Amino acid sequence: MTPAEIEKIFRDEAGRALATLIRLVGDFDLAEEVLQEAFAVALERWPEAASPSNPRAWLVNVARNKAIDRVRRQINFRSKQQQLTHEIELDAQASDETGDTTLDDDMLRLIFTCCHPALATDVQIALTLRTVCGLTTAQIARAFLVSEDAMARRLVRAKQKIRLAGIPYEVPERDALAPRLNGVLAVIYLVFTEGYAATSGEALMRPDLAQEAIRLGRLLDALMPRRGETKGLLALMLLHDARRAGRATESGDIVLLEEQDRSLWDRSQIAEGVKLVENALAIPGRPQTYAVQAAIAALHAQAPSYQATDWPQIAGLYEVLLRISPTPVIELNHAAAISMVDGPARALALIDALAARGKLDGYELLPAVRADLLRRLGRHAAAREAYLAATEATQLEPLRRLYARRLAELDEQAS
Amino acid sequence: MQYLLMIYRNEAELGKMDAAARKAMTAEYGVFTQSIIQSGHFKAGDGLQPTSTATTIRVRDGKTLTTDGPFAETREQLGGYYLIEAKDLDTALSIAARIPGARTGSIEVRPIMIYD
Numbered sequence: 027m028t029p030a031e032i033e034k035i036f037r038d039e040a041g042r043a044l045a046t047l048i049r050l051v052g053d054f055d056l057a058e059e060v061l062q063e064a065f066a067v068a069l070e071r072w073p074e075a076a077s078p079s080n081p082r083a084w085l086v087n088v089a090r091n092k093a094i095d096r097v098r099r100q101i102n103f104r105s106k107q108q109q110l111t112h113e114i115e116l117d118a119q120a121s122d123e124t125g126d127t128t129l130d131d132d133m134l135r136l137i138f139t140c141c142h143p144a145l146a147t148d149v150q151i152a153l154t155l156r157t158v159c160g161l162t163t164a165q166i167a168r169a170f171l172v173s174e175d176a177m178a179r180r181l182v183r184a185k186q187k188i189r190l191a192g193i194p195y196e197v198p199e200r201d202a203l204a205p206r207l208n209g210v211l212a213v214i215y216l217v218f219t220e221g222y223a224a225t226s227g228e229a230l231m232r233p234d235l236a237q238e239a240i241r242l243g244r245l246l247d248a249l250m251p252r253r254g255e256t257k258g259l260l261a262l263m264l265l266h267d268a269r270r271a272g273r274a275t276e277s278g279d280i281v282l283l284e285e286q287d288r289s290l291w292d293r294s295q296i297a298e299g300v301k302l303v304e305n306a307l308a309i310p311g312r313p314q315t316y317a318v319q320a321a322i323a324a325l326h327a328q329a330p331s332y333q334a335t336d337w338p339q340i341a342g343l344y345e346v347l348l349r350i351s352p353t354p355v356i357e358l359n360h361a362a363a364i365s366m367v368d369g370p371a372r373a374l375a376l377i378d379a380l381a382a383r384g385k386l387d388g389y390e391l392l393p394a395v396r397a398d399l400l401r402r403l404g405r406h407a408a409a410r411e412a413y414l415a416a417t418e419a420t421q422l423e424p425l426r427r428l429y430a431r432r433l434a435e436l437d438e439q440a441s
Numbered sequence: 442m443q444y445l446l447m448i449y450r451n452e453a454e455l456g457k458m459d460a461a462a463r464k465a466m467t468a469e470y471g472v473f474t475q476s477i478i479q480s481g482h483f484k485a486g487d488g489l490q491p492t493s494t495a496t497t498i499r500v501r502d503g504k505t506l507t508t509d510g511p512f513a514e515t516r517e518q519l520g521g522y523y524l525i526e527a528k529d530l531d532t533a534l535s536i537a538a539r540i541p542g543a544r545t546g547s548i549e550v551r552p553i554m555i556y557d
Contacts, residue, residue, distance in 0.1 A: 144530060191552050192442045194529035202531070 027077045029069065036065055039082045040160045045136035046086050049195055051093045054157070054185040060096070064089035133158075134197045134249050137242075141210040142193050149184045150213050156181055158245075159238050169220070169235050207250075211259050211316065214242045218263045222270075236267050254309035258317030261302035265323035268295035280424040284332040296327045318347050337366040354389035362395060370402040390419040397432070406436050443484060443553040444525050444533040449517040450546030452491050469541040477525065482536055486523040517546055524553075 040061070047057035064085045078084035140153040152170070155161045161169075167177035187193065198206045221235025243260035250256055272286035281287075303324050306317040322343045329335035344360035357380050365373030377386070377396060386392050397412030410433060417429045458466070470488075477483040492511040499506045511518065520542070527533040530550070537548040 142530075144534070192444075192527075192529045192533070194531050196529075196531075198531070 027072045029073070032069060032072050035081050036068075037160065039085060041136070041158050042133050043082055043085045043089070044157060044160075045132035047089050047093070048139075049132050049135060050086075050090055052195075054188060056093055056096070057089075058157075060089040060092040061085065063092045130249050131197070133245070135195050137210055137246065137249075138197050138206060139188065139193060139195050141206075141213045142188075143206070143209055144191060144193055145184055145187065147213070147216070149180055150209075151216055152177060152180055153184045154213055154242070155217065155238060158242065161238065165234075207253065207255065210246065211255060214239050214246070215259060215263075215316075217242070218266075222263075222266055236263070236270070239263055240267060252309065254306045254311060255314040255316055257302050257306035257309070258314050258320050261299045261306060261320035262316050262323055264295050264299035264302065265320060265327050268292040268299060268327060274424065278424055280428045282428075283326065288331070291327065296324075300324045300328065313346060313350065315347065315350050318343055318350070335366070337363055341367050352385075354386045355391070357385060358389070358391060358395050362398075365399060365402070370399040374399045374403065391416075393419055394425075394429070397429075401432065401436065406440060410436055442527060442529065442533075444527055444530075445551050445553060446523040446525060446533070446537045446540065447519055447549040447551070448521040448523075448540060448542045448546060449515075449549065450520050450542050451516065452518050452520070454545070455520075466541060473539060473541060474523075476539075477523070477536060482525045482527055482532075484524040484526055486521070488521040489519060491520075492518045520546070 043064075044057055044061055047061055048054055051057050051060070067088055068081075068085065072078075137154065137158055140157055141150045145153065148170070152166050155166045155169075156163065163178050163181060164174050167174040170177070172180075197203070218236050218239030221237070221239060240260070240263050243256070243263055247253075247256045247260050269283075269286065269291050271290040271292070272288065273281055275281060299320065303317060303320045307313070307321065322340050325336050325340050325343075341360065341363040344356060344363055347356045348360060358377065361373040361376045361380075364376060374396065377392075377399070380386050381392065393412045393415035397409050397416050400406075400409035400412055413429045413433050413436070417426055420426060420429075474483065474486060495509075495511040497508050497510065497512050499508075523536075523540070525533060525536055527536060530552075533550050537543060537550050540548055542548065
């Protein structure tokens with residue numbers, strides 16, 4: 027086996043091997059360290075000898091033995107460790123079937139533990155990317171624009187809390203499962219949105235984060251295949267991501283949906299997303315937020331043009347979303363869809379009524395949506411004012427450039 | 442593992458309760474305490490007199506400084522605790538969520554430190 031082939035096996039197997047090791051040794055740090063040691067042994071041995079038929083089981087076994095050795099070395103110092111070694115060995119006997127079901131269960135345990143609500147959301151995200159996705163601390167730090175030191179400290183504190191507070195390494199049961207699964211999905215979606223629509227910085231998108239989120243979504247859907255909300259989220263991410271190539275120019279300027287070159291969209295990914303939406307909506311039960319959002323994304327992705335989009339159905343789906351969970355962003359998107367069905371005047375009245383009731387307070391895209399409607403209504407002075415407010419409200423450079431372009435167009439029409 | 446469940450609530454709000462409401466709350470705590478004694482989770486538990494009865498002391502350079510009142514002025518005050526035995530944090534959190542005071546105040550859940 028070549029070193030490159032070995033590296034690939036490590037990348038593919040690291041998450042699952044780690045998940046099982048954490049269960050066996052009962053400690054995140056020890057599991058990470060002994061897995062690294064097992065990788066080192068593999069790099070030495072695999073090039074010459076015939077590689078093991080089940081590399082993951084091989085890695086887990088070697089790492090587990092390393093853990094037992096380490097604990098044994100410490101026994102003289104601490105009598106309590108004796109019991110721990112005993113437990114590791116017992117576990118080892120019990121779980122010699124390193125079968126796929128056991129490993130799948132371990133992977134789920136790892137995901138649910140990393141996304142435990144006793145950890146702050148940003149900590150859940152960092153820990154998931156580090157342990158489940160296998161990103162390095164440096165990569166995660168870069169993605170979230172914090173120093174590597176700060177990110178390392180955040181991860182250390184998280185693992186400490188898991189150990190000291192007794193956060194269980196388990197998939198929650200029955201009643202607790204649905205709310206906890208929603209927490210996991212929220213983490214995955216946050217990773218995706220940070221990758222798809224960065225909240226600050228120079229670049230509009232960070233595709234690496236979006237790809238990791240999609241990978242997590244696929245993993246979770248494979249592990250819990252009968253969950254409509256998981257399928258819905260995966261579909262939503264695939265459909266948004268399929269339009270990535272059309273969303274920005276080569277120089278990093280934003281291209282709005284109405285101006286995008288639809289031939290750049292990834293048709294096979296759209297087809298996959300559409301099929302998943304259909305599957306998600308076919309699962310009995312109340313419609314789930316992600317599945318409905320994905321259905322809207324599917325209508326956009328399949329439309330031949332902006333004008334020829336099925337706007338009445340999109341407006342209807344936003345109304346369904348408003349009944350499930352009314353948020354400012356859904357209110358605004360609903361109004362935008364209404365503007366395509368009943369015209370911008372109706373949409374503007376809707377938004378201004380919502381704003382008057384304080385329903386859109388602090389939502390930074392509000393001035394941008396108003397500006398667009400005012401522009402389409404030909405109310406240039408008011409539109410100008412709204413674009414200036416929108417520029418103030420955003421931290422994102424590509425959006426600022428878009429508003430500057432709009433302002434220039436308004437000036438041109440005025441002169 | 443052992444966890445300390447600290448019950449924080451707003452004393453001023455509590456002071457506004459009438460006698461009947463107080464009685465109902467005491468009864469509710471009684472039922473809850475019995476239930477965790479029966480399930481084997483209970484180790485200890487008490488209510489505290491209000492912070493108006495608190496005295497805080499600090500020893501600096503060998504001198505004892507005594508002040509009237511709690512350690513810190515906060516919106517919610519520590520009003521009682523349970524010490525419980527639970528297999529993990531999820532179990533401790535689900536017990537904490539059943540404390541009557543969780544519906545109006547806050548319960549802070551802290552693992553007990555083990556020295557080895």
